[in-house]
Amino acid sequence: MTKFKSTLSRRSVLAGMAAGVSALAMPAILPSRAFAATPGSNPGKYKLDLGGYTGPELSSAPITLKIMRQEYPPETNEVMNAIYAKFSAAYPNITIQEERVPYGDLPTKVQVYVASGQAPDIMMGRNDFASAYAAGQLTLPLQQFLSADFIADVYAPLRESATIDGNLVCLPWETNPVYMAFNRDIFDKLGIKPPPEVAEYDGGWTVEEYMQCFDDVTKALRASGDQQTFALAASGYGNGGPGSNYTQLESIWVRMMGDPNAEKGSSAYNTFMGVSEDGFTATGYVNTPEAAKGMANYKAVFTNGYTPTGVVPDQFRGGAAAITFSGTGTVKRFLKTGQPFNFGMSPAPKGTIAYTTTVADSPIIWSGTPYPAETAALLAFICNDENRFAFHDAWGSMPVRKTLVDALPEYATDQRLTLGTNVADHAFGPPKSVGWFDYFSAINPAVKDIALGADPQGRLDQVATQIDGLLAKYK
Amino acid sequence: MRIPGFSVNPTRRGELAIGPLMVIPAAAGLGVFWIWPLIVAIMNSFRGFNPFTHRPTGWAGFANYQQILADPAFQSAFWISLVYMVLMIVVIVPLALVLAILLDKRMPGTVLARAAILAALASSEAVAALMWNQLYQPSSGLFDAIFRALGMPTQPFLTDGNLAIVAIVIMTAWKDVGLPMLIFLGGLQAIPPHLFEAASMDGANRWRKFWRITLPLMRPSIVLSLFMTTIAAARLFTPIQILTSGGPNGQTSNLAYFSYAQAFLFNSPGQAAASVVVMLLMLVVITVIQGLALRGKRGAS
Numbered sequence: 001m002t003k004f005k006s007t008l009s010r011r012s013v014l015a016g017m018a019a020g021v022s023a024l025a026m027p028a029i030l031p032s033r034a035f036a037a038t039p040g041s042n043p044g045k046y047k048l049d050l051g052g053y054t055g056p057e058l059s060s061a062p063i064t065l066k067i068m069r070q071e072y073p074p075e076t077n078e079v080m081n082a083i084y085a086k087f088s089a090a091y092p093n094i095t096i097q098e099e100r101v102p103y104g105d106l107p108t109k110v111q112v113y114v115a116s117g118q119a120p121d122i123m124m125g126r127n128d129f130a131s132a133y134a135a136g137q138l139t140l141p142l143q144q145f146l147s148a149d150f151i152a153d154v155y156a157p158l159r160e161s162a163t164i165d166g167n168l169v170c171l172p173w174e175t176n177p178v179y180m181a182f183n184r185d186i187f188d189k190l191g192i193k194p195p196p197e198v199a200e201y202d203g204g205w206t207v208e209e210y211m212q213c214f215d216d217v218t219k220a221l222r223a224s225g226d227q228q229t230f231a232l233a234a235s236g237y238g239n240g241g242p243g244s245n246y247t248q249l250e251s252i253w254v255r256m257m258g259d260p261n262a263e264k265g266s267s268a269y270n271t272f273m274g275v276s277e278d279g280f281t282a283t284g285y286v287n288t289p290e291a292a293k294g295m296a297n298y299k300a301v302f303t304n305g306y307t308p309t310g311v312v313p314d315q316f317r318g319g320a321a322a323i324t325f326s327g328t329g330t331v332k333r334f335l336k337t338g339q340p341f342n343f344g345m346s347p348a349p350k351g352t353i354a355y356t357t358t359v360a361d362s363p364i365i366w367s368g369t370p371y372p373a374e375t376a377a378l379l380a381f382i383c384n385d386e387n388r389f390a391f392h393d394a395w396g397s398m399p400v401r402k403t404l405v406d407a408l409p410e411y412a413t414d415q416r417l418t419l420g421t422n423v424a425d426h427a428f429g430p431p432k433s434v435g436w437f438d439y440f441s442a443i444n445p446a447v448k449d450i451a452l453g454a455d456p457q458g459r460l461d462q463v464a465t466q467i468d469g470l471l472a473k474y475k
Numbered sequence: 476m477r478i479p480g481f482s483v484n485p486t487r488r489g490e491l492a493i494g495p496l497m498v499i500p501a502a503a504g505l506g507v508f509w510i511w512p513l514i515v516a517i518m519n520s521f522r523g524f525n526p527f528t529h530r531p532t533g534w535a536g537f538a539n540y541q542q543i544l545a546d547p548a549f550q551s552a553f554w555i556s557l558v559y560m561v562l563m564i565v566v567i568v569p570l571a572l573v574l575a576i577l578l579d580k581r582m583p584g585t586v587l588a589r590a591a592i593l594a595a596l597a598s599s600e601a602v603a604a605l606m607w608n609q610l611y612q613p614s615s616g617l618f619d620a621i622f623r624a625l626g627m628p629t630q631p632f633l634t635d636g637n638l639a640i641v642a643i644v645i646m647t648a649w650k651d652v653g654l655p656m657l658i659f660l661g662g663l664q665a666i667p668p669h670l671f672e673a674a675s676m677d678g679a680n681r682w683r684k685f686w687r688i689t690l691p692l693m694r695p696s697i698v699l700s701l702f703m704t705t706i707a708a709a710r711l712f713t714p715i716q717i718l719t720s721g722g723p724n725g726q727t728s729n730l731a732y733f734s735y736a737q738a739f740l741f742n743s744p745g746q747a748a749a750s751v752v753v754m755l756l757m758l759v760v761i762t763v764i765q766g767l768a769l770r771g772k773r774g775a776s
Contacts, residue, residue, distance in 0.1 A: 108739050108740070111529070111739065111742070112739070114527070114528055114529070115528060115529035115530075115744075117530075132527060135527060136525070136526075136527020136528060137527075138527060138528070308613075308614050309613050309614070309634065310612045310613060310614060310615070311612075312614070312615070434527075435526070435742075437740075437742060438740070438741050438742055441736070441740035441741060442740075442741070445720060445721070445722050445724075445725075448720075448722060448723070449722060449723045449724045452631070452634040452723055453634065453723075454723065454724060459724070462724075466548070469546070470741050470742075470743075473526050473742070473743065474526055
């Protein structure tokens with residue numbers, strides 16, 4: 001990769017001056033310190049249970065730490081606020097400021113902050129952007145602050161997707177492995193066989209069987225006079241609707257048609273890969289015949305009226321759709337708040353392989369933070385066992401650490417959750433490219449166009465060329 | 476040369492001193508919010524940038540311009556920008572004039588109608604776009620519901636390239652027609668009534684009075700409205716972002732949206748700046764042509 005050389009500019013001069021002032025002040029603010037903890041759980045080593053944190057004791061100087069994350073429901077926000085309050089009570093010299101933004105805007109927000117040179121200390125990132133974080137040196141490697149045991153506890157697919165060249169560039173903190181939720185009441189009412197309720201990640205229907213099911217359900221609903229209920233719910237990922245979040249959702253339709261065990265360089269292998277090994281080429285990967293076939297299936301669910309063509313918030317929860325792509329979040333929330341209807345869970349559609357992706361909200365620590373230890377400690381505190389249990393209980397997402405899952409009996413006893421753990425174990429990380437943000441930004445509109453009628457092969461060819469052009473600047 | 480016995484009026488002297496001071500805030504604002512950003516954009520259009528941090532990496536010459544000019548998406552956005560300008564002028568200016576003429580009369584409901592139009596003008600562009608997004612939704616929107624009720628096929632308002640542009644223009648016309656309407660109302664009310672009275676005495680009908688008196692005397696208002704509508708069309712962004720995100724297949728993306736995408740979606744701030752500069756140049760050229768055309772027409776009359 002070409003090394004970027006900095007040049008003098010007004011901003012860089014001002015930034016340099018600020019850095020100089022900060023450096024002059026650093027000795028006073030951050031006295032020298034020694035590591036005060038050993039790897040692993042650290043009860044008694046710090047003022048709080050800082051989870052996997054292994055860094056030095058925190059400074060006693062006045063510090064303000066800034067966090068940017070997505071908006072959660074009020075109950076979950078209360079949990080987060082309680083966590084901050086505990087941390088601040090133990091370290092009253094540390095003030096926590098939080099900014100909450102809509103989920104779909106997070107990647108752009110991170111980008112804008114990084115460009116400004118004054119980013120929050122902790123920002124909500126995602127593991128699919130890990131390569132970009134690493135290549136741009138945007139984040140602090142977390143393994144220098146977290147114990148190996150703590151890191152090893154994260155589900156392997158998530159951990160591997162967040163690790164670039166041995167550096168943990170972001171910390172997966174929750175996951176919702178994608179599989180299917182279905183409304184048993186609708187299926188019973190229509191007299192149609194629902195998807196299989198199995199615990200094995202690869203025990204579900206093929207994509208053809210799901211398409212047949214969508215068709216049967218749609219025809220039965222319309223025949224009964226129901227014009228409002230759909231077979232498949234509108235996507236609730238990202239900002240919703242078609243082309244909402246390729247990494248987490250629409251890529252399933254494509255990559256399931258590929259095969260990671262096929263001969264390297266073959267069309268099936270490249271379909272699964274999604275991008276070249278060096279991360280700079282999409283042509284021949286995103287636009288293979290297998291990918292086009294997968295997108296043709298995706299297109300069919302819209303053009304055949306199996307799913308709405310727009311955004312329909314809470315469609316599945318509202319009982320207006322028979323099936324939805326979902327995950328443990330749906331199960332946990334339904335169980336917690338009372339099931340709005342009888343529901344079941346089943347693996348995602350299978351193509352050549354049983355594929356689902358593992359995308360996790362993954363906080364990053366900005367590499368420019370003047371308080372790396374304090375920031376890492378706060379993040380580790382948020383992720384300690386007690387706080388994670390409280391968070392997951394409120395929000396409903398699945399823990400990323402196996403020991404936490406093992407401590408929750410429902411994940412072993414409830415098929416709907418057991419399936420989630422098995423999917424998490426066998427999920428695949430997203431394609432790795434330093435330009436994934438560009439790739440993601442380009443592919444989503446293309447997927448939407450296909451959903452709304454564009455020719456899959458033609459549109460994929462077009463976007464592949466576009467992505468190649470976009471990725472060129474990273475070489 | 477100072478004339479003996481003559482001195483500058485103290486009031487005049489005060490005005491000469493205070494006047495420039497009063498201009499300074501406006502000039503400063505113009506400099507900070509328009510001139511300086513423009514200078515920065517021009518400078519950035521000649522720079523390379525780190526795609527991760529968006530920090531300048533050095534002089535890039537005309538590379539950014541070469542890249543955008545070769546980009547099919549930019550080429551498309553350029554022409555679509557022109558389409559928006561034409562459509563918005565064709566829709567908004569005549570509509571505003573008609574509304575102004577109608578609402579200039581004292582009739583029942585005039586006040587309410589004026590208030591409604593001005594309320595739309597005062598509303599947030601984002602809020603208006605979100606509202607119209609709901610109206611255009613194929614399964615739950617009002618427009619398609621009406622079509623279904625009438626036994627007509629539903630229309631892909633936001634998912635067909637041609638229809639989507641029209642949908643955006645209609646939404647924008649609904650929201651923005653109020654300002655040119657106000658301009659036209661002012662122009663109408665500035666026309667001396669005795670001209671119409673004299674024309675009536677000469678036997679002129681309503682149409683002839685409009686064509687011979689109203690329209691010529693409204694020329695300044697028309698010129699102003701044309702310029703304002705052109706500028707508004709060139710910088711149209713929020714409805715595009717909310718209704719279509721530039722789709723389908725880039726068919727509703729104009730230069731403003733293209734610039735946004737380059738900067739915030741594709742990590743290319745240099746190309747974004749170049750696109751902004753091209754957009755500005757296009758706008759300058761168009762307004763100059765408009766000015767010359769209107770001046771030529773005025774000279775002929």
